Amino acid sequence: MENPGYRTGSFDALHHPSDDDDDEMVDIAGATLDFSTTDDIPPLGSAGFEDYSSRRASANGVGPRNLVDPLEEPVPGLGTYEDFNTIDWVREKSKDRDRHREITNKSRESTVALLHRISDAFSGWLLMLLVGLMAGALAGGIDIAAHWMTDLKGGVCLVGFWFNHEHCCWTYNETFQERDRCPQWKSWSELITGTSEGAFAYIMDYLMYLFWALLFSFLAVTLVRAFAPYACGSGIPEIKTILSGFIIRGYLGKWTLIIKTITLVLAVSSGLSLGKEGPLVHVACCCANILCHLFTKYRKNEAKRREVLSAAAAVGVSVAFGAPIGGVLFSLEEVSYYFPLKTLWRSFFAALVAAFTLRSINPFGNSRLVLFYVEFHAPWHLVELAPFILLGIFGGLWGALFIRANIAWCRIRKTTRLGHYPIIEVLLVAALTALVSYPNSYTRMSGSELISELFNDCSLLDSSQLCGYEQPANMSETGVGNSLADRPAGPELYTALWQLALALIFKMMITVITFGMKVPSGLFIPSMAVGAIAGRLLGVGMEQLAYYNHDSIIFRGWCSPGADCITPGLYAMVGAAACLGGVTRMTVSLVVIMFELTGGLEYIVPLMAATMTSKWVADAFGREGIYEAHIRLNGYPFLEPKEEFDHNSLAVDVMRPRRGDPALAVLTQEGMTVGEVESLIESTHFSGFPVVLSQESQRLVGFVLRRDLLISIDNARKRQDGVVSASQVVFTEHLPSLPPDAPPPLNLRGIMDLSPFTVTDHTPIDITVDIFRKLGLRQCLVTHNGKLLGIITKKDVLKHMAQIANRDPDSILFN
Numbered sequence: 001m002e003n004p005g006y007r008t009g010s011f012d013a014l015h016h017p018s019d020d021d022d023d024e025m026v027d028i029a030g031a032t033l034d035f036s037t038t039d040d041i042p043p044l045g046s047a048g049f050e051d052y053s054s055r056r057a058s059a060n061g062v063g064p065r066n067l068v069d070p071l072e073e074p075v076p077g078l079g080t081y082e083d084f085n086t087i088d089w090v091r092e093k094s095k096d097r098d099r100h101r102e103i104t105n106k107s108r109e110s111t112v113a114l115l116h117r118i119s120d121a122f123s124g125w126l127l128m129l130l131v132g133l134m135a136g137a138l139a140g141g142i143d144i145a146a147h148w149m150t151d152l153k154g155g156v157c158l159v160g161f162w163f164n165h166e167h168c169c170w171t172y173n174e175t176f177q178e179r180d181r182c183p184q185w186k187s188w189s190e191l192i193t194g195t196s197e198g199a200f201a202y203i204m205d206y207l208m209y210l211f212w213a214l215l216f217s218f219l220a221v222t223l224v225r226a227f228a229p230y231a232c233g234s235g236i237p238e239i240k241t242i243l244s245g246f247i248i249r250g251y252l253g254k255w256t257l258i259i260k261t262i263t264l265v266l267a268v269s270s271g272l273s274l275g276k277e278g279p280l281v282h283v284a285c286c287c288a289n290i291l292c293h294l295f296t297k298y299r300k301n302e303a304k305r306r307e308v309l310s311a312a313a314a315v316g317v318s319v320a321f322g323a324p325i326g327g328v329l330f331s332l333e334e335v336s337y338y339f340p341l342k343t344l345w346r347s348f349f350a351a352l353v354a355a356f357t358l359r360s361i362n363p364f365g366n367s368r369l370v371l372f373y374v375e376f377h378a379p380w381h382l383v384e385l386a387p388f389i390l391l392g393i394f395g396g397l398w399g400a401l402f403i404r405a406n407i408a409w410c411r412i413r414k415t416t417r418l419g420h421y422p423i424i425e426v427l428l429v430a431a432l433t434a435l436v437s438y439p440n441s442y443t444r445m446s447g448s449e450l451i452s453e454l455f456n457d458c459s460l461l462d463s464s465q466l467c468g469y470e471q472p473a474n475m476s477e478t479g480v481g482n483s484l485a486d487r488p489a490g491p492e493l494y495t496a497l498w499q500l501a502l503a504l505i506f507k508m509m510i511t512v513i514t515f516g517m518k519v520p521s522g523l524f525i526p527s528m529a530v531g532a533i534a535g536r537l538l539g540v541g542m543e544q545l546a547y548y549n550h551d552s553i554i555f556r557g558w559c560s561p562g563a564d565c566i567t568p569g570l571y572a573m574v575g576a577a578a579c580l581g582g583v584t585r586m587t588v589s590l591v592v593i594m595f596e597l598t599g600g601l602e603y604i605v606p607l608m609a610a611t612m613t614s615k616w617v618a619d620a621f622g623r624e625g626i627y628e629a630h631i632r633l634n635g636y637p638f639l640e641p642k643e644e645f646d647h648n649s650l651a652v653d654v655m656r657p658r659r660g661d662p663a664l665a666v667l668t669q670e671g672m673t674v675g676e677v678e679s680l681i682e683s684t685h686f687s688g689f690p691v692v693l694s695q696e697s698q699r700l701v702g703f704v705l706r707r708d709l710l711i712s713i714d715n716a717r718k719r720q721d722g723v724v725s726a727s728q729v730v731f732t733e734h735l736p737s738l739p740p741d742a743p744p745p746l747n748l749r750g751i752m753d754l755s756p757f758t759v760t761d762h763t764p765i766d767i768t769v770d771i772f773r774k775l776g777l778r779q780c781l782v783t784h785n786g787k788l789l790g791i792i793t794k795k796d797v798l799k800h801m802a803q804i805a806n807r808d809p810d811s812i813l814f815n
Helices: 011-015 054-059 089-107 111-152 188-193 199-227 236-243 254-269 277-292 302-321 324-335 341-361 382-415 422-437 447-455 491-514 524-548 568-584 588-598 601-621 626-633 674-683 706-719 765-775 794-804
Strands: 155-157 185-187 688-692 700-705 728-730 758-760 779-784 787-793
Touching: 089 111, 089 302, 111 155, 111 254, 111 277, 111 302, 111 341, 155 188, 185 188, 188 199, 199 254, 199 422, 236 277, 236 302, 236 324, 236 626, 254 277, 277 302, 277 524, 302 324, 302 341, 302 588, 324 341, 324 588, 382 491, 382 524, 382 568, 382 601, 382 626, 422 491, 447 524, 447 568, 491 524, 524 568, 568 588, 568 601, 568 626, 588 601, 674 706, 674 728, 688 706, 688 787, 700 706, 700 779, 758 765, 765 779, 765 794, 787 794
Parallel strands: 758 779
Antiparallel strands: 155 185, 688 700, 779 787
C-alpha cells in the first residue's frame, strides 16, 4: 500500500516486521504473495483530534489558524487496521454502539432520520438475503459444472456437448439395466475407434480419462498460482482465524471468489480425492465480504463484518449439503469465535434462503434438496449398537491417524523443495490418482456418486454389483415393500467387496497427500467416503452373519429367516459420520448434517453413538481436529476457545519486558515533541504505546495505536498550520501553558484509548488467557498499584501456551 504524502520512515514503518511487532506477518499456506491489492480494504474510518483552541491561539498572540474539525472532516485512516493484524473487538463494538446511539437520537428529530434508522435496522436482513441468493446460485452452478466435467472424462453427449451423462440419457426408455447405455452418449473410444469393446477401446478410454484429469488439475493449480494464491486449500482454517479477529487482506476478495469458484469445479472434476464442501464455505464468506461493502455499518466495522461472515459459514454448509440447520450448528460449533443470538437468527435466515435458491436450481436433478436421499425399510435393532460403536472406534482411529500423517506431509512440503513446485506436485498426484482409480469402478466414480452408491439400499430393480446377491428361490422370500430379505452373497457381491477393500486402502493413502495441495480441496467427502466404504463392508459382513446364524442367541429374538434384518446402507451412513467426526471433531452439527443429508431422521441414535465414540477415541490421541492442526502448522494467531488451560504461572511471567530486556517504550502525557514521538516510532516496531503520566511516575493514562499516531501526525502536518517537529504532543484534556513564541501543540487525546484493559502482575495466566479469548483483546497492560509494569500481547500468550505444550514458541506467526 502506498499513500502519497506520508513521511518516509513513518507510515511506511508499519510494514517492517520484527520480533517486537505485536502481530507479525505470516506466510499463508507457504505462498509468496503480493499484498498490494486493494481487495476488500474497507473505506477509511473516522476519528479525530482535539485541536488547538482559539483561546490558546489568542493567548499566545497568534492569529486564527486553519484548524481541523474532526466532526466535519474525518481523518482518513484512523480506526482501520494493517494487514496481518488483529482487530480490537472492544473498540469495534464500542464504535458500533456509538453509531447506533447517534442514529437513535437523530431519529427523534425528523422523519428522514427515522427512515434512516429503519433502513439501518433492516440492512442486516437484506444483506443476509443477498448472501443466501448469491451463494446458492454459485453453489448450484458449481454442482452442475462439476457433474458435467466429471462425465466429460468418460465421453460426450451427441445431442449437445453441454449435457452430462444423466441429462443426455434423460428420455431414453430402455430397461433399467441398460439405463447407462443410451445411443445419445458416446464414450471416447466409440468416437475415436468406432467401438467400445476390446482391449484397444479400454486403453483409449483409459488414456482419455488420464488426459482430462491432468488437464483439469493443471488448469486448477495454474489459475490459483497465477491469479489468486489464497484460493487454494479448504479455507476453513483461515476462515476460523479471520473470524477470531485476524485480518488477511484479499483472502475474501473478488479475485479469490472468482478463481476459487472456477478452480473448485476443475479440481473436483479432475478426480482428485477431495470435495467441494469446505471450499464452498470459503466461497460463501467471499460473497458475504464483497456484499458487506454495500452497507456502511458493515464496511466500516470489522466486528460487525465478522458477524456476517459467521452467518456466511452457515450458508456454505447449507449449500454444500442441502442442510440449513446443520449449517447454522456447524458455524456455531466449529467455525465462529463470536456468535450472538442475533447472528443465530440471521444465519438461519441466510441458510434458508440459500437452500431455497439451490432447490430452485435443482442441480442434483432429483427434485430434492438432500444430496444422498436414503429410504431404508428395516428399523435398526439394539444389538446393532455394538457394530455402530465399532465403526465409531474405526472413525476415531482413522481421524487421529489422518491428522498426524497429513500434518507430517504438509510439514515436509513446507520445509523441503517440494513446496517450491506446486504445479508438478499436483500433476504427479493427479496422474497417480487417475492411473490407480480407473481400473476400479468405485475409485473411478466421483466421491459423491460413491457415497450415494454405498448408502443405497438394494431393491428388486438394482443392477449394482453391491446388490449381487443370490436370487431367492421363490418370491415369498421377498421382504416388505420394495426391499428384499437377507440373502446369501453372490459372485458379483464378492467382487464388489474386494474392489471396495482396495478402494478403502487407496482412498486412505491418497487423501493424506492430496489435502493441502495448491488447489481448492475439501475434506468432507473424502472422509465420508472412507467411512462409508468401511461401513458398507461391515454391514455386508453383519448381513451374512445374520443370514447364516439366524438361530444364534444374538439374532434369534429379532431376525427370523426371510426377514430383512440388516441394512448395509445404514452401516455406510454411520461409518461416514464416524470418520468425518474423527477428522473434524464435530459432534452435534455433524449428526444434524447427516440426517438432513440423507433424510434418515429415525437413525439419529446410531449416528450419535458413532459420532461420540469417534470423538472420544480421536481425542485420546490428540484434542486437535484437522482445522486446528492446520492453524497451528501455519502459525496463525488463533486462541482456541475450546482448549483448556490450567497452568499456575502469573501475568508477570508472560509480560514484556522481561528481566534483562530494555525498558518498555512509552509516551508521556505531555512533554514530548512531535519529533521525539516520530523518532520513537521509527526506532521500534510495536503496534501501540502505553501513555503514562511521566517517565518518573509511570502512572498509566491510556494506550494509543502506532497506526493512529502516524496518520494523525502526518495529517496534522499537512492540514494544521504551525505543526512542526518542535511542537509538543499532549494527551490531556486541557492544553498546557506554553511560551508565546512556541509552536502550537498537537493534542492527540482523541485517538487515545482512555480505558485500556489492565491486569495486575499477580493475575493468574489462565484468567488472562480467558480475558483474551472472551474479549478478543490485542494486548493487555500489566500494572502494580496503578504503575505500568509491562504489556502482554496475543502473541505472548500464544508463545507461552506453545512453551507449556513443549512446542517451538517461534512457530507462532512465523510459518
